[in-house]
Amino acid sequence: MSRPRIVIVGAGFAGYQAARTLSRTARGAAEIVLINPTDYFLYVPLLPEVASGVLEPRRATVSLPDTLPGVRIVLGEIDRIDLPERRVGYVDAEGSPADLRYDRLVVSIGSVNKLLPIPGVNEHAHGFRTLPEALYLRDHLTRQIELADLTDDSAERAARCTFVVVGAGYTGTEVAAHCVTATDLLVRRHPRLANQEVRWLLLDLADRVLPELDQRMSVTAQKVLDSRGVDTRFGTSVREATADGVHLSDGEFVATRSLIWCVGVRPDPVVDELGLATLKGRLVVDEFLAVPRHPEVFACGDAAAVPDPSRPGEITPMTAQHAVRQGKLVARNIAASYGHGSPAPYRHKDLGFVVDLGGAQAAANPLHVPLSGPLAKVVTRGYHLASIPGNRVRVAADWMLESLLSRQGVQLGLVPPSAVPLETSSPELFHPVGR
Template sequence: MQSQRIVVVGAGFAGLETVKRLEKVLRAEMGRGEVEVVLVAPNDYMLYLPLLPQVASGVITAQAVTVPLPRAVKRAHRLPGTVVGVDLASKSCVVRKISGEVVDLPYDRLVLAPGSVTRQFDIPGLEENALGMKNLAQAAYLRDHVLSQLELANASTDDEERAARCRFVVVGGGYAGTETAAQLQLLTEAALKRFPRLDPGMVRWTLVDIAPRLMPELGKKLGEQALDLLRRRGVEIKLETGVEEVTPDRVTLSDGTVIPCRTLVWTAGVTSSPLVKNLDVDLNRGRVQVGADLELPGYPGVFALGDCAAVPDLTQDDKEAICPPTAQHASRMARTAADNVVASLQGRALTQYSHHDLGLVVDLGGSQAVAHPLNLKLKGMPAQAVTRGYHLFALPLMRTRARVVANWILHLFGGDDFIRIGFLSDRKATVDEFEGTQSYLSAEEIRARAS
């Protein structure tokens, strides 16, 4: 039999779990060289995204939330780079290696799991002045930036400058935005002891969202409890409010409020990777439309899953419902995707993906959390125990779990040193720059390359 090449794009929850499943199922065939699995990813780690706010706040280190691919991937070939285009007609990926070299990578089966990028809107000044929280570099940069604002405010003799540097705005009242605001508020509160010239009342955090409720996925009761908890900690929450304009030193909101500040963190949702948007295929809410078997209609052997894919949610009565872009769904879709890739190689029927959501957990820092697992509504220490237990269960490697637990214990008893790393201080801090959204090829460029 002629050797078959399976290309997996992306090493997030969906991509890595797909590769691990393929290695297990195809162990014999890979050993004989009948099947080659190639994982294309720019980094040599999988990022455990749900704990990113704890990296920004210094609760855990950056290394603790990474799963090293050399340990997790045993037999598959790893190609360090980014798939910047796919020619579905000729069955070939365009890969930009981390060296900058651009190469073509033919495939027999393709699994698209490039994830998502920060969703931005056409708001004046947003692109130039907003900070994101979608990857490890952004979290490290944000921590440095927040601490530098406190340092600069402490050193300034201008009252207006000091006030602006001590104001922080987070846009997005979902899981990511709420946890980011909560964790970083505790960071600045604890850091104030290092800055004697700053009055505690000067440091203020504002969480803004256009929705009428905070984290609607939690349900009304738990959402209101989280809102009340944050407000009691001094976080100002402005719901049903949008952003009108952003400048380097102020944010103007849709209700007319003008907030002098030097920090706007943008977490107002995600959108599919530009890779899938340039495929010239049907999209659903910005995600590539696939069947319940995760296969791309009209392109046998091409599968998409995770944040980039609109997968029908068979557990809902609504026929138009699609699975939410969560790590929980992505990791479980991976098993179906891998099994269907193997089934397509062997000429068997494909299976459909179906999974009942197990609920949401939200870590608000310290002993504070809210959780909605298996229809239970928890808050406080019980919720925190469930939240951290879930994260440990979801982490792929035992050594990664051990590192996270060690970090939690060290931070609990040793606190934070509030040190700025500084290695990203000379880098342009825009969302597009950190997430590389401008590096992908358009559909026209892909067709021109093929001809």
């Protein structure tokens, strides 16, 4: 008899951990297949350091073939799942259609940028969820400063030296905190810009930065942003975006060529196309992460509405901590479905959060102990080194070199704007036709 086939859709935090755990526990007993558009797992928390030039791009990636022994890596983008026939259809790396039969399926397709019906945003903003987006922003910051140096038009120069970030959550706060240091360094290399003000605006409808985290972390982050001259605007968002700037909800027009969209994420809309029950756009699963009426299908991470035992009636938030744990549990429960061990319900304990604010600054609350400054930085970097499933020596080496050498302020020119449109940017896969 042939071995059962376990197909995992998506190599984000949840999918990668499911594949990694299965590669250790089920290798030989089952064929494990991981379908993903790229041959790497992306460690998203390091992207702000990629965008600001602290880390080289590959430092935020972990090779799938190198770290998942015994797992068959299929490069492709999912375009359909046939539940009755138990088949997954995908388009391979060269555009040819193909499909795979499965005995067990793990849906871990992740999330995409959250879009709002604001005129001009899709055309003029860029998100920050993928490696191409981080690379594009890194080039874009450099390009704007260099173009500002070339012009004698004071209005154009001011616009090119103005950067607007929408969303003061985890991602937006880190992007603003890191990238303001990058533009400060770039400006110092251009004597003609010696007296030019570089403006960073961070907008959010909430009443503080990091509204989803502990108040003390918000205070720490706000102090760092203030010290670096970042203009934080609360209760404010973008009403309209144009090629020349943004109209804010308070009526002000800000001339800029840089609109960075960090308003959060949403489940991939293709989940709705499966015809299964959803909650807030996420697949409904039981406490064992199995899809009701389809015991062969499991879901985890941002794609799944996992019941939160610590908050009865609520589902777990879309965070990496939950995705990692759920991916590991899915692997265990799939093994249990074949008679190896017993299934376990999802349980978690909040370990706290870390927010890297660039330079020697960070905010952290490991085990709910509030930390700030250099000590929080040590904890934050230690956490990332422990969490990234590879590349640790290279990441640590880049951090050491950053403290000894100046950053390289050059454009690589690898990612054109057309390659990172906001409306289709996604860190995962599942791009249905016509979307």
